Amino acid sequence: MRFFSSLFLVCATPLLVLPGPVLAERPALPPCAPARIDAQAPAVDLHELRGRVVLIDFWASWCAPCAHAFGFLNALQDEFGARGLTVVGISVDKDAADARRFLQRYPASFPTAIDSGGECPRAFGVKAMPSSYLVDREGRVVEVHRGFRNGDVTERRRAVMKLLDEARGGGR
Amino acid sequence: MSAFTRLAKRRMCGVACVLTLFACSGCAGVPAWERGDLARPEMALEPQPGQRALQEHVYSSREAGAAGATGQGGGCGCY
Numbered sequence: 569m570r571f572f573s574s575l576f577l578v579c580a581t582p583l584l585v586l587p588g589p590v591l592a593e594r595p596a597l598p599p600c601a602p603a604r605i606d607a608q609a610p611a612v613d614l615h616e617l618r619g620r621v622v623l624i625d626f627w628a629s630w631c632a633p634c635a636h637a638f639g640f641l642n643a644l645q646d647e648f649g650a651r652g653l654t655v656v657g658i659s660v661d662k663d664a665a666d667a668r669r670f671l672q673r674y675p676a677s678f679p680t681a682i683d684s685g686g687e688c689p690r691a692f693g694v695k696a697m698p699s700s701y702l703v704d705r706e707g708r709v710v711e712v713h714r715g716f717r718n719g720d721v722t723e724r725r726r727a728v729m730k731l732l733d734e735a736r737g738g739g740r
Numbered sequence: 741m742s743a744f745t746r747l748a749k750r751r752m753c754g755v756a757c758v759l760t761l762f763a764c765s766g767c768a769g770v771p772a773w774e775r776g777d778l779a780r781p782e783m784a785l786e787p788q789p790g791q792r793a794l795q796e797h798v799y800s801s802r803e804a805g806a807a808g809a810t811g812q813g814g815g816c817g818c819y
Contacts, residue, residue, distance in 0.1 A: 630779040660773035689773040697772050 590727075594708035598691035602658050602681035605667050612656055612681040615707060621648075621731050622703040623655045626689055629670035630661075631697040637716035638674045644728060645678040651732050652705070656681065660689055660697070700724075704731055 601613045614622065625641055627634035638657075645655040655678035659667040662684050671680060683689065692701060696714040704710050711727055713720070770778065777783065786792050 626773065628773065628776060630776045660776075662776060686771065686773050689771070694772050697775070699772070 590711045591709060594704065594706075594710055597703060597707045597709060598688075600658075600683075600688040600691055602683040602688050605659060605664055605671065605680050605682045607664075612658075612679055614656065614703075617654055617656070617703075618707045619705055620652050620654045621705055621728065623653065623728065624692075624701040624703060625655065625657045626660055626692070626694050626697065626699045627657055628660050628697055629666040633716040634698040635670070635674050636718075637698050637700075638676060640716070640721055640724075642675075642677045644725065648728060648732060653728060653732060654678070658683055658688055660684075660686060660694075702727060702731060704734070 597614055599615075601611050601615075603611050614624065623641070623644065625634075625637065627637070641655050641657065644653065657676055657678060657680040659670075659680065659682040661667040661670075661682060664682050664684070667680075667682050689699075692699070698714075698716055700713040701709050702711040702713070710731060713724060781787060
């Protein structure tokens with residue numbers, strides 16, 4: 569019995585600790601065109617961003633780590649936007665007013681959208697909040713990151729830079 | 741029927757009962773993006789942590805009792 573308990577702990581611990589996988593095969597972006605939080609703006613079609621490196625971040629107003637992540641995402645957009653990075657934040661709030669209040673408190677320097685119905689997170693297979701999907705210029709998902717931890721920032725920044733350089737060199 | 745067979749049957753019956761109980765449970769997984777209601781303050785295991793901490797402090801001071809009668813955290817499951 570003790571053996572099975574130990575085996576379970578050994579197998580389950582990485583699931584709790586690992587932030588998310590770097591994908592060996594790069595799956596194509598699932599269909600997703602969330603509405604803009606600002607109702608006047610046109611919907612964000614992720615497939616139209618082909619040609620740019622895209623970081624898609626699923627967030628919610630009720631998710632505390634999502635608020636912490638916004639500082640990092642703003643910095644990424646400001647630093648690498650000119651080199652071809654677009655950060656897209658997709659809120660999963662049921663009520664757009666909650667998302668708007670959140671954005672007033674934590675302004676975003678990147679486009680934000682909302683998917684109250686949950687089609688996008690369902691299509692992406694979101695398993696945690698926040699979840700980020702790094703997408704290459706061909707519209708393929710390269711890396712999934714679950715949660716936000718300050719300790720992961722350097723590695724995530726490096727992954728974005730690597731993808732920007734890779735794309736400039738012609739991809740793989 | 742031997743005693744061994746009776747024992748095996750009884751065990752099988754027990755296992756079947758446990759499996760039936762599991763099948764009857766009302767638990768369902770909530771997708772990560774639908775945990776907004778679970779993240780509301782009133783859904784926390786301890787909705788008033790400050791008041792609870794004060795009560796526990798008073799209790800442990802007066803009664804010399806150990807605290808730790810409550811859990812921490814809410815239900816958003818955020819990483």
